Amino acid sequence: MAAAERKGTAQGGFRQAQAWLHTWCGLWFSWLLFAVFLTGTLAVFDDPITHWMTPEHHAEEAAAEAAAKAAPGATRAQRLAWGMAYMARHHPGAQMWELWPSDANGGGELKVYWFDADNRYAEASLDPATGRPLSKPDGHAARATLGGHHFVDFHYELHAGTIGLWIVGIAAMAMLVALVSGVITHKRIFKDFFTFRPKKGQRSWLDAHNAVAVLTLPFQFMIAYTGIVISGTTFMPAGKILHFGTGPAAQAQFVSELGEGGQPPRTGRPMEVPALEPFAARGEALIGQAVRAVVIDHPGDAGARIGVYGWNSGDESMRRLSPTTGMAMFSAATGKVQRVRLPGEADGGAAMLAQSAMGGLHMVTYGGWGMKWLYFLCGLAGTAMMGSGAVLFIVKRRHRHLGEFGGATARVYRLVEALNVAAIAGLAVACVGYLWANRLLPVGIEQRAARELQVFFALWGMALLHAFLRQPARAWREQLVALAALCLLLPVLNLLTTGDHLPAQLLRGDWESAGVELGAVAFGLAATGALRHLQRRTAR
Amino acid sequence: MNLRSFPSLAALLLLSRVAAAVIGGYALAAAFAVFLAAVLPAGRAEAVIGGMQLSFVVYLAAVIWAFSPVPLLRAWIGLLLPAAALAALGWALRGAGA
Numbered sequence: 001m002a003a004a005e006r007k008g009t010a011q012g013g014f015r016q017a018q019a020w021l022h023t024w025c026g027l028w029f030s031w032l033l034f035a036v037f038l039t040g041t042l043a044v045f046d047d048p049i050t051h052w053m054t055p056e057h058h059a060e061e062a063a064a065e066a067a068a069k070a071a072p073g074a075t076r077a078q079r080l081a082w083g084m085a086y087m088a089r090h091h092p093g094a095q096m097w098e099l100w101p102s103d104a105n106g107g108g109e110l111k112v113y114w115f116d117a118d119n120r121y122a123e124a125s126l127d128p129a130t131g132r133p134l135s136k137p138d139g140h141a142a143r144a145t146l147g148g149h150h151f152v153d154f155h156y157e158l159h160a161g162t163i164g165l166w167i168v169g170i171a172a173m174a175m176l177v178a179l180v181s182g183v184i185t186h187k188r189i190f191k192d193f194f195t196f197r198p199k200k201g202q203r204s205w206l207d208a209h210n211a212v213a214v215l216t217l218p219f220q221f222m223i224a225y226t227g228i229v230i231s232g233t234t235f236m237p238a239g240k241i242l243h244f245g246t247g248p249a250a251q252a253q254f255v256s257e258l259g260e261g262g263q264p265p266r267t268g269r270p271m272e273v274p275a276l277e278p279f280a281a282r283g284e285a286l287i288g289q290a291v292r293a294v295v296i297d298h299p300g301d302a303g304a305r306i307g308v309y310g311w312n313s314g315d316e317s318m319r320r321l322s323p324t325t326g327m328a329m330f331s332a333a334t335g336k337v338q339r340v341r342l343p344g345e346a347d348g349g350a351a352m353l354a355q356s357a358m359g360g361l362h363m364v365t366y367g368g369w370g371m372k373w374l375y376f377l378c379g380l381a382g383t384a385m386m387g388s389g390a391v392l393f394i395v396k397r398r399h400r401h402l403g404e405f406g407g408a409t410a411r412v413y414r415l416v417e418a419l420n421v422a423a424i425a426g427l428a429v430a431c432v433g434y435l436w437a438n439r440l441l442p443v444g445i446e447q448r449a450a451r452e453l454q455v456f457f458a459l460w461g462m463a464l465l466h467a468f469l470r471q472p473a474r475a476w477r478e479q480l481v482a483l484a485a486l487c488l489l490l491p492v493l494n495l496l497t498t499g500d501h502l503p504a505q506l507l508r509g510d511w512e513s514a515g516v517e518l519g520a521v522a523f524g525l526a527a528t529g530a531l532r533h534l535q536r537r538t539a540r
Numbered sequence: 541m542n543l544r545s546f547p548s549l550a551a552l553l554l555l556s557r558v559a560a561a562v563i564g565g566y567a568l569a570a571a572f573a574v575f576l577a578a579v580l581p582a583g584r585a586e587a588v589i590g591g592m593q594l595s596f597v598v599y600l601a602a603v604i605w606a607f608s609p610v611p612l613l614r615a616w617i618g619l620l621l622p623a624a625a626l627a628a629l630g631w632a633l634r635g636a637g638a
Contacts, residue, residue, distance in 0.1 A: 242574050
């Protein structure tokens with residue numbers, strides 16, 4: 001056991017130990033974190049991506065908007081009465097009625113929600129002008145898709161439920177460790193921040209890795225930490241177990257103590273649900289927000305409770321970190337106010353408010369489009385930090401074998417090279433391939449949304465296989481060519497399949513569609529730039 | 541870290557240190573969460589959330605500390621002993637908070 005072998009543990013210096021921690025913790029989690037960061041960055045714009053992926057809805061949206069302007073529908077009192085009548089007739093046994101009478105301006109749709117016999121959240125739309133139930137839109141007319149939500153779901157649970165959530169949570173914790181150990185390792189953090197030595201191979205990769213990481217360090221800390229804390233009681237249930245124990249009953253008790261004081265008790269005495277408009281009007285005055293939803297717990301019982309929830313409107317909610325809306329709770333029998341929560345306040349004390357604000361910080365519910373773009377750019381910087389770190393690891397070792405794994409070292413390096421290609425270029429190909437699948441899969445096929453997802457995973461799997469079969473430099477080139485082509489040709493694909501194109505999108509002011517296509521073109525140009533860099537290197 | 545002689549004593553010691561950081565660090569963080577859940581002056585569900593939020597900072601610090609120049613045995617003891625103490629205190633004081 002040579003002295004050099006003890007480096008990184010007790011016998012080496014602190015900085016050496018941290019450098020070891022940074023290298024290995026960073027490397028083994030960099031591929032997964034790259035995927036989490038790229039999809040999480042795209043998830044900032046999940047709504048525009050969904051919009052682009054549901055072209056059949058564009059006309060519907062425009063028509064609904066025009067219809068709302070032409071005929072604003074009935075008053076809120078009338079809408080609430082229709083919603084209540086519908087629920088009383090069709091779902092009298094439901095434990096909870098949730099009525100969404102209108103948008104913040106009193107127009108728009110009228111919707112009702114409840115939990116069905118299987119305890120699933122169900123919904124129905126009523127005609128805002130007549131109160132009659134609207135039939136579901138024909139499923140075959142529009143393409144079924146997860147849309148941009150695919151990126152949201154993948155980035156925090158990999159489409160694998162609780163197991164995926166744990167995997168991403170562990171990776172996020174590893175990222176925090178890599179960030180701190182990276183800062184400790186980094187001797188001249190501010191001097192190096194102003195240093196970039198291009199075209200110097202390993203040095204340039206190190207400079208790039210340092211620059212993107214240091215420039216956006218507070219963001220990277222914030223996004224990883226808030227991401228963990230959002231699902232924190234899953235990862236760290238010890239305190240919950242101390243007070244509440246384990247099992248579904250304990251969980252229910254915990255949630256009810258956290259939330260709105262739990263369900264009110266049933267009295268067993270029947271009582272008709274009173275007219276809702278007076279409650280809506282009082283609630284509106286109490287919270288200072290237009291009514292979004294009226295929720296009745298235990299309708300038909302004398303213990304019924306009526307909750308009035310507000311709409312977060314643009315300007316006012318943009319300045320608040322906590323995205324909670326206002327809420328006022330009444331006893332249905334006496335009309336007494338039970339609880340009032342003002343917009344931006346949490347249901348509990350400081351910890352719950354912090355929890356809510358951290359959720360808002362992570363999901364960028366504040367600040368509007370400018371803030372979303374800032375998150376997008378910082379997210380890309382984080383993605384670049386993961387990617388450049390993984391590449392730096394292997395560039396450092398291409399010319400100088402460090403023999404960390406004895407006889408297996410060459411095989412491990414080969415594995416790292418292949419995983420780099422598949423995790424970076426391959427994942428990007430899978431992401432844009434998902435958008436291609438959206439346009440190329442027939443609109444009417446069964447399980448369409450799942451098929452789009454299968455294309456995403458199949459492309460990623462093929463990229464991994466390809467990365468193992470080809471030499472690294474060639475695998476990089478071929479996957480980058482595929483990426484550039486798929487990105488640059490996305491607007492062409494859209495033109496051929498739907499007839500829509502950038503000039504038309506810009507003319508009608510459809511910035512969401514135009515943004516997706518311009519974004520794809522920007523990614524395509526970046527891939528082209530990476531290709532030219534590769535060619536110069538091989539030419540030299 | 542050079543593992544030329546893998547699996548060697550050096551590799552096993554390193555593995556033990558990684559385990560101390562990952563498992564010992566988690567134990568300390570969980571015990572810290574239990575302790576705060578018991579003593580934070582708030583409703584018990586609220587205290588659970590507060591303890592959970594701060595526990596990840598403790599976990600992070602514990603992992604970094606485990607990879608500082610402390611002898612391996614001291615790293616294990618330094619994580620597990622306070623963990624046991626905090627957990628026992630939290631258990632004894634549960635119900636005393638709020």
